[in-house]
Amino acid sequence: MELPRPRLLAVSEELGEAELAALKFLSLEHVPMRKLEAIQRAQDFFEALQEKGMIEAGNLSFVKELLYRIGRIDLLVAQLGSSQEEMERELQIPGRAKCPPLLSSRYLLFQLSEDITEDELKSFKFLLGKELPKCRLYHKTTMLDVFIEMEKKGILGEDNLSILKNLCEAINYSLLKRIEEYELNLFGEEEMLIAEEQRGSRGGPEGHARWLASSVAPDAPGSWNESSQLEAYKMTSQPRGVCLILNNHNFAKAREAVPEPKNMKDRNGTDVDAAALSSVFSKLHFTVREYRDLTAEEIRKTVNIYRCEDHKDKDCFVCCILSHGKKGIIYGVDGQEVPIQELTTSFTGQNCHSLAGKPKVFFVQACQGEACQKGVFIETDSGEQDSSVETDARFQLNCIPAEADFLLGMATLQDYVSYRSAKEGTWYIQALCQHLEYSCPRGEDILTILTAVNQEVSRKSCKPNAEKQMPQPSFTLRKKLIFPVT
Known part of the structure; x- marks a missing residue:
């Protein structure tokens, strides 16, 4: 036949x-x-x-x-x-399956590759830059390509997931949890507890983003983890740098446009966020400069002013953007679009020489789509609905430059909305400010803090349909970023 x-x-x-x-x-x-x-x-x-x-x-x-x-x-x-x-x-018939079985590391890797975002892929490539040949990490390299190269190098295998776990720990903790669930199903709870005890020296779940673990062949030549403790960025200048706040509240100009953009309501509650950011970054020794209700062109001009400013005596630059948005975009109060990547790329070493080698931090409170993340609804005794919660939707995302020393904290995942209370501010910015104020005096690094923010925001829900929100940090940081208060 x-x-x-x-x-x-x-x-x-x-x-x-x-x-x-x-x-x-x-x-x-x-x-x-x-x-x-x-x-x-x-x-x-x-x-x-x-x-x-x-x-x-x-x-x-x-x-x-x-x-x-x-x-x-x-x-x-x-x-x-x-x-x-x-x-x-x-496939339930014994011996029938010929692909890697559902409970195998290869099938797990395939599933992970399906869910890893472009920004997360960039982070994997960056952290593996010394371990894998640079020619294998060009812009078209996929996550499956990265896994294959790791297998060739002998740093990934059926019984060798430790380095992958360390990477996931630093990039996206939910990926680490999926690997641990796979191991739990494969090995059982007792062996997993032993593994967790061995991992405990890095501080447990609360400190999972603090280090990249020392299991990456620490004594091997060329290893990207030559020391168990990462170096920290210098953060001693007075002031540390500028914290630029772009705060868009009044969208009357957008509503007057023809045709009228959809969902361009005034962003009530944004001033609560701006005040919280101003307070916390002032305590962290930044010079805070806030600009309100900027059109798209005014946003570009304002960013260009700080791009051209001399930052040679400063250690860092922070930019907080509070506005309506959609995927990869924020809006001016006139309803015109500004790509987030355009703003971040303004501060690369090539475009802003005095910030080369220094951390550039962006926090963006804006929707990245119209979709709502669903959660499991848990009934409360209040019987009330919070009608004051709104979204910042007008409706990765390659928003972060490939160059080193950038951190981009997005309020929500690509394609999803984010939530804002007219009285209390946004879930994301309020959680961010609270955790910065609590954790910076304790010497916590920014990735650990952002993981705690992820956890807090993910626990919130917007009734009546229990919509959820999950922030998304992405980064090309080379060192630990710590904001000391003294």
Whole structure:
């Protein structure tokens, strides 16, 4: 019986570049890595599977399983005559699965790669810059490519997830929790407790972003973790630097525009945020300069003033943006757009020489979309709804420059709204200010503080549908960033 080449060709023509990469990654146990790396077309991938006996006449079970694993149920149904329900039944049969089993590190890596954002990918590349060849970390490198290079270097494997856990710990704690859940299912609670005790020297969950752990071959030449303790940025100048606050409240100009932009309400409560930011950064020895109700062009001109300012006697620059927004965008009070990346890129070493090598910190309180994050609704005894909670929606996100020494704290994930109380300010800025004021005197670094902010904001919900919000920090910091109060 001949191979059903027309059906395989039809499948090939529907697969994108990222999907082909996922299929190759899930097939590494059956086809050598060197051969897979040379494959650029899905047709060639299927030919390689045939050569290895993974596709045979009358037997496309492996192809079906691959399509099921990457979520292309449409192709499974239309081209291969199967269904999601059929695959779920078949994969429960012992020995039936040929892809990495659901409880395997390779399938875990594939799932992680699906959820890691572009900003987080940049952070992985940056932190692995010394460990992996730079030629492998160019801008088109995907997260699956990074995992493969880590495997080649021997720093990632079925029984070697420690370095990946350290990276996730510093970049996105929720990724670390997923790895720990996988290990818990695989090894059981007792072995996990032993592992947690071994990790305890880094301060437990509260200090997870404080260090990159010393398990990255600390004595190996060229290791990116040559010391168990990261160096801190200099933070001794008086003042430390400028804290620029761009506070947009009154959007009457936007509402007067023709056509009138949607959802351009006045941002009641934003002055509460601005006052909190001014108070906390004054205590942290920054010169606070606030600008209110700027149009898009006025935002650009204001940012340009500080780009051109001489910061040579300062150790840091902070910019806090409070406005309406959408994905990768903030709005002027005239309803015109300003890309966040345009603002952050203004302060790269090339564009602002006096800040080269110094931390540039941006906090953005604005929606990044219209979607609402759903949570589990827990009824309270009050029986009341907080009608004062609003969103900053007008409706990554490559907002942060690839250059080192940047930190971007976003109030919410891309595509989602963020919430603001007309009386109490926004969830994100209020939590940020409270944790800065509490933790900076204790010597906590900014990544640890932002993780605590993530935890606090994620616990809040907006009734009646229990909508949630999750902030998103991203960074290219090279050192610990600590704001001393003395």
